Amino acid sequence: MVGTLDRMTAVPLFAPITLRGVTARNRVWLAPMCQYSVDARDGIPTQWHLVHLGARAAGGFGLVMTEATAVTPEGRISAQDTGIWTDRQAEHWAGITGFIKEQGAVPAIQLAHAGRKGSTAQPWHGRGSVAPADGGWITSGPSARPFGDLAAPVAMTVEQIDATVQAFAEAAKRAADAGFEAVEVHAAHGYLLHQFLSPLSNRRTDSYGGSFADRIRLTVRAVDAVRAAIPERIPLLLRLSATDWADGGWTVEETVELSALLSGHGVDLFDLSSGGNDPGQQIPIAPGYQVPFARSVRAKAGTPTAAVGLITEPRQAQGILDEGSADAVFLARAALREPAWPLRAAHELGVAAADAPYPVQYRRGAYPA
Ligand SMILES: Cc1cc2nc3c(=O)[nH]c(=O)nc-3n(C[C@H](O)[C@H](O)[C@H](O)COP(=O)(O)O)c2cc1C
Numbered sequence: 283m284v285g286t287l288d289r290m291t292a293v294p295l296f297a298p299i300t301l302r303g304v305t306a307r308n309r310v311w312l313a314p315m316c317q318y319s320v321d322a323r324d325g326i327p328t329q330w331h332l333v334h335l336g337a338r339a340a341g342g343f344g345l346v347m348t349e350a351t352a353v354t355p356e357g358r359i360s361a362q363d364t365g366i367w368t369d370r371q372a373e374h375w376a377g378i379t380g381f382i383k384e385q386g387a388v389p390a391i392q393l394a395h396a397g398r399k400g401s402t403a404q405p406w407h408g409r410g411s412v413a414p415a416d417g418g419w420i421t422s423g424p425s426a427r428p429f430g431d432l433a434a435p436v437a438m439t440v441e442q443i444d445a446t447v448q449a450f451a452e453a454a455k456r457a458a459d460a461g462f463e464a465v466e467v468h469a470a471h472g473y474l475l476h477q478f479l480s481p482l483s484n485r486r487t488d489s490y491g492g493s494f495a496d497r498i499r500l501t502v503r504a505v506d507a508v509r510a511a512i513p514e515r516i517p518l519l520l521r522l523s524a525t526d527w528a529d530g531g532w533t534v535e536e537t538v539e540l541s542a543l544l545s546g547h548g549v550d551l552f553d554l555s556s557g558g559n560d561p562g563q564q565i566p567i568a569p570g571y572q573v574p575f576a577r578s579v580r581a582k583a584g585t586p587t588a589a590v591g592l593i594t595e596p597r598q599a600q601g602i603l604d605e606g607s608a609d610a611v612f613l614a615r616a617a618l619r620e621p622a623w624p625l626r627a628a629h630e631l632g633v634a635a636a637d638a639p640y641p642v643q644y645r646r647g648a649y650p651a
Contacts, residue, residue: 293600293628293632293633294309294600294603294604295308295309295310295596295599295600295603295611295627295631296308296309296310296628296631296633296637296638296639297309298344299344299586299609299610301464301517301550301551301586302514302515302516302517302550303514303515303516304388304463304464304515304516304517305388306344306345306387306388306610307344307386307387307639308342308343308344308624308639309344309603309609309610309611310342310343310344310599310610310611310613310623310624310627311343311344311345311346311347311390311588311610311611311612311613312335312338312343312345312346312347312612312613312614312617313347313590313612313613313614313617314347314348314349314350314392314466314468314521314614315349315614315618316349316350316359316360316363317330317331317334317349317364318359318360318362318363318404318405318406319331319362320361320362320363320364321362323361323362323417324370325352325355325358325363325364325365325366325367325368325371326364326365326370326371326374327348327364327371327374327375327378331348331349331364331378332377332378332381335348335378335381335382335389336378336381336382336385337621338387338617338621339382339385339386339387339389340621340622340641340644341617341621341622341623341624341625342622342623342624342625342628342638342639342640343387343613343617343623343624344387344388344610344639345387345388345390345464345610346382346387346388346389346390347390347391347392347464347466347612348364348375348378348389348390348391348392349363349364349392350363350392350394350396350468350473351363351364351365351366351391351393351394351453351457352364352365352367352394352396353365353366353367353393353394353395353446353449353450353452353453354367354395354446354449355367355419356395356400356401356419356421356422357394357395357396357397357400357446357449357474358396358400359394359396359399359400359402360402360403360404360412361401361412361417361418362404366393366453366456366457366460367449367452367453369456371456372456372457372459372460373460375391375457375460375461375462376460376461379460379461379462379463380461383461383463385641386639388463388464389461389462389463389464390462390463390464390465390466390519391457391462391464391465391466392466392467392468392521393450393453393454393457393465393466393467393468393508394468394473394474395446395449395450395473395474395475396421396473396474397421397422397423397424397435397473397474397477398421398422398423398427398428398429398432398434398435398474398477398483399421399429399432399472399473399477400419400421401414401418401419401420401421401433402418402432410431410432411432411433413433420433420435420436421433421435421436422435422436422437422438422442423435423436423437423438423474423477423483424437424438424477424478424483424484424485424490424491425437425483425485425486425491427483427485429483429559430561437486440488440490443490443500446500446504447500447503447504447507448507450467450504450507450508451507451508451510451511452511454508454512455511455512457512458511458512458513458516462516463516463517464516464517464518464519465508465512465516465517465518465519466518466519466520466521466553467501467504467505467508467519467520467521468521469501469504469520469521469522469523470521470522470523470553470555470556470558471521471523471555471557471558472523472557472558472559473558474500475500475501475504476522476523476532476558477559478490478491478497478498478499478500478501479497479498479501479532479536479540480497480526480531480532480559480560481497481530481531481532482526482528482530482531482532483559484497494536494539498540498543501520501540501544502543502544502547505518505520505544505547505548505549506547506548509547509548509549517550517551518548518549518550519549519550519551519552519553519588520541520549520551520552520553521552521553521554521555522537522540522541522552522553522554522555523537523555523556523557523558524537524554524555524556524575524578524579525556525557525575526556526557526559526560526563527556527557527560527563527564527565528559528560528562528563528564531559531560532559537554537575537578537579538578538579538582538583541579541582541583541585542582542583542584545583545584549585550585550586551585551586551587551588551609551610552576552580552583552585552586552587552588553587553588553590553612554572554575554576554579554587554588554589554590555572555575555590555591556572556575556591567592568592569592569593569594569598570589570591570593570598570602571591571592572589572590572591572592573589573591573593573602573607573608575589576588576589576602576607576608577589577605577606577607577608580606580607580608580609581606586608586609586610587607587608587609588608588609588610588611588612589602589607589608589610589611589612590611590612590613590614593611593612593613593616594613594615594616596626596627596630596631597630597631599611599613599627600631624638624639625638625639625640625644625648625649626649629648629649634651635648635649635651
């Protein structure tokens with residue numbers, strides 16, 4: 283007679299995973315997704331965020347990650363983004379983390395600074411820059427080089443870099459106090475930290491640009507500051523764009539080297555995405571197209587990874603774990619279509635309904651055996 287845990291671990295996608303002092307009930311995780319839904323422009327999460335995140339926690343995801351949450355007002359992608367640069371924002375997040383935990387999921391926050399890709403409109407109102415006169419702001423970045431046709435940023439001073447590191451640390455502390463049980467630093471998709479990593483956007487000649495050691499300096503400092511600000515038991519995740527998919531850009535080899543280094547700085551899991559820093563990027567999009575990045579980092583840095591990107595089918599997700607490419611998968615768009623994707627996946631992979639992550643209120647709707 284196999285026990286409950288044995289039955290569940292026979293399906294690795296639904297086996298628990300522990301990072302530091304936090305255990306996720308399974309390895310199907312909700313990817314960070316901006317909702318551009320803070321109408322009051324105060325960075326305070328709304329009922330939309332509670333419902334968006336809460337529905338997926340009730341839908342069986344093991345870890346539920348917030349959208350890119352800004353560490354400063356200028357660090358937002360749009361004025362409608364959430365933030366965690368004030369205690370009041372943190373108080374509102376605390377209600378949401380409490381609900382996610384009640385559903386048995388791990389509440390995680392993605393801490394972000396948009397840099398030169400900030401001050402844009404909600405995507406459904408067009409993607410261009412919003413001028414300061416229209417409620418936007420002047421963006422900053424490593425160098426005064428714009429992203430595509432967005433407004434040009436101002437190159438950050440060393441004092442502004444120091445203040446940004448401090449902002450990541452304070453945001454991380456607030457996040458832990460608000461009940462988040464995992465913190466992800468966003469260093470992907472062409473946002474501030476990625477802008478410093480990539481030679482395409484970083485043309486600095488001081489100690490924050492030029493060589494690999496100098497381009498990674500801000501990311502290493504942000505990781506160290508966040509790690510120092512959160513309790514020992516809380517895992518630290520890092521999202522990286524493994525490649526710029528553009529000539530002269532950030533490379534997979536650099537990603538592996540940085541991951542190996544940061545494994546020694548307390549990063550517990552690498553979340554491998556790609557692209558976002560160069561409008562000319564050429565991405566060979568296909569199911570699971572970013573999985574090889576998770577596999578390389580896992581093999582060469584020896585640290586757990588999560589794969590993301592066009593993972594849509596339960597057997598595909600299971601296969602990524604079976605082949606040793608990653609320790610967890612993040613789902614984004616499939617989870618927008620189907621908030622309870624993990625419940626269907628559990629059924630299709632043969633997890634008994636009694637062992638699947640249904641809220642008690644939903645048990646009568648379990649897939650028939
Ligand atoms: C609506 C939407 C918003 C997103 N916002 C974020 C974000 O805030 N932070 C981030 O790192 N990635 C963001 N992404 C990227 C996703 O996390 C994910 O990496 C990407 O969509 C690929 O996964 P998928 O094929 O499962 O959608 C967003 C994606 C979507 C569709």
